[in-house]
Amino acid sequence: MTGTDEYVRLGPDFYDNPFPLYASLREERPVVRVVTPQGSHVWLVTRYDDARAALAEPRLHKDNQEFRALMEARYGPSRRGFEDALNAHMLAADPPDHTRLRKLVSKAFTGRAIAAMRPRIEEIASGLLDAMEAGPDRVDLLDTYAFPLPITVICELLGVPTDERDDFRRWSNTLLQSGTADAQGAAARSMAEYLSALVDARRAAPSDDMLGRIVRASEDSDQLSRSEAISMAFLLLVAGHETTVNLIGTGTFALLRHPEQLAALRADPSLVPGAIEEFLRWDGPVHLATVRFAAEPVTIGGVEIPDGEVVLVSLSAANRDPARYSDPDTLDVRRSGASHVAFGHGIHHCLGAPLARLEGEIAFTQLIARFPGLTLDADPNSLSWRPSTLIRGLDSLPVRLR
Ligand code: HEM
DSSP: OOOTTSOEEOOGGGTTOOHHHHHHHHHHOSEEEEEOTTOOEEEEEOSHHHHHHHHTOTTEEOOHHHHHHHHHHHHOSOSSOOHHHHOOSGGGOOTTHHHHHHHHHHGGGSHHHHHTTHHHHHHHHHHHHHHHHHSOSEEEHIIIIITHHHHHHHHHHHTOOSTTHHHHHHHHHHHHSOOOHHHHHHHHHHHHHHHHHHHHHHHHSOOSSHHHHHHHHHHSTTTOOHHHHHHHHHHHHHHHHHHHHHHHHHHHHHHHHOHHHHHHHHHOGGGHHHHHHHHHHHHOSBSSOOOEEESSOEEETTEEEOTTOEEEEOHHHHTTOTTTSSSTTSOOTTOOSOOOSTTOOGGGSOTTHHHHHHHHHHHHHHHHHHOTTOEEOSOGGGOOBOOOSSBOOBSOOEEEOO
16 A cells, blocks of 8 residues: 555456455555546445445535536546536535435435335346346346336336337446447437437326426426426436346345355344345445545544545445444345444435335245345456446346246
């Protein structure tokens, strides 16, 4: 490890296994300046207590305009040019805008509202498993199950047709991963056009689904602007599936590599909800997607972060902090009572957490019951992970079903 003032470089191998680096940073330099594989210079926070403090720190802002102005001053004009169209959402806002935007949709995501969706989610999951049963033995589980389940659920919840879900998946992947600025710009434009058309269609034909309600609020300009309506739809669609795909995908991968844990779940399905929490803690879907911006100097873990700096909290590193969990690197579906920060913390704590938990519970319960012979169809070390600092997930998950 280098001197305290120097940047730590996250190399290209960081994505495939970030945990050894997280362990040494947590131990030796828990609040440190790093250069991401994409070349961004940011501060990284890796300890559990520091992570919670940073996530709840009001002087660490989300506001995108300030952030963009800073980035432009530092690196030149924005390379993407899609921020205005898609980024006017709650996850990129500070109070009072954040409060207003979150309140508009929060009723739909309470535990009670989500529990009412159980029968339909069960039906969607079993329909996908029926199709898998009738199909080939070898499949990519992400394509046949982990992706279609959450995208169908969130599209139905919003009231968006599922026909274009494959396009949507492609654009979303391009936006969240490192790629050329041109590819990202094109994906953002396609996404913005698609969502604008949906919003216009709701204007012409009002509806009572969530998108309809969002559009109605945007017609009353005090509540929501047009770009906020489009950005809200964007956030809910992207956050609603990119993450849950990987809860299901990475969780299944974890079980297939730990057969004794899988056997425990098969023997006692009541362990599934606890297992979901352990999957989220052990290797959650959001590892660094917690961008914040220091509007003034902030001290985290005894280290002063100067104003104008970008701060990332590593949820994955915090969730394996030995100061918080015994045997943190061990996957243990019976580990109970240990909360985690996989859904974040503070005012931006995941709005969709009850939905993600329910989808996860249904997805694993049904998958395990339906395919007792499920095995990995690849050398686990040969599988690659998405090159994204936002999302942590496998590129593919080849399995044999029978
Ligand atoms: C925010 C994780 C599923 C909607 C967040 C944040 C995290 C997170 C870590 C906070 C990021 C930050 O503080 O910068 C996850 C994980 C999921 C999941 C691990 C699945 C396992 C969902 C689902 C939805 C959703 C299904 C449904 C629409 C949101 C929204 C926010 C958010 C709207 C922004 C909340 C705010 O800014 O107040 N999520 N999420 N998420 N998530 Fe999730």
